[in-house]
Amino acid sequence: MSKFESSIQRTHAMLRGTCHCGAVTVELPSAPEKATDCNCSICRRSGALWAYYEFGTVRITGHPENTQQYIQGDRTLSTVRCATCGCVTHWEPLPPELGKRHGVNLRNFDPKVLESVRIRRFDGADTWKFME
Numbered sequence: 001m002s003k004f005e006s007s008i009q010r011t012h013a014m015l016r017g018t019c020h021c022g023a024v025t026v027e028l029p030s031a032p033e034k035a036t037d038c039n040c041s042i043c044r045r046s047g048a049l050w051a052y053y054e055f056g057t058v059r060i061t062g063h064p065e066n067t068q069q070y071i072q073g074d075r076t077l078s079t080v081r082c083a084t085c086g087c088v089t090h091w092e093p094l095p096p097e098l099g100k101r102h103g104v105n106l107r108n109f110d111p112k113v114l115e116s117v118r119i120r121r122f123d124g125a126d127t128w129k130f131m132e
């Protein structure tokens with residue numbers, strides 16, 4: 001295998017995340033450049049780091065058969081977690097229309113993915129603005 005091929009394979013493997021038990025897998029269409037660390041009442045509890053993609057472009061397996069969903073507040077999204085290990089894997093837009101914003105929790109990926117990601121703190125609890 002050439003150096004080029006092995007680096008492609010490594011990149012590909014890093015774009016695939018799983019919950020802790022492996023029942024849910026999430027495959028990104030491209031490497032994330034930014035992630036959002038939000039302090040709203042639900043994000044601060046899950047500790048998620050969100051990268052955003054268009055709904056329909058992220059390949060997810062084990063969902064909905066191995067997941068549970070939580071819909072709250074103004075019901076604009078559904079937060080999804082593994083029914084076995086409880087890890088929050090993503091959120092889906094409601095209604096679930098293709099192309100809408102879709103959040104993926106980068107905490108379920110190889111920690112190396114985060115090394116090249118710019119993490120932005122978002123004040124979802126109060127001002128609904130980035131804190132920078």
Ligand SMILES: [Zn+2]
Pocket residue numbers: 019020021022023024082083084085086087
């Ligand atoms: Zn799991």
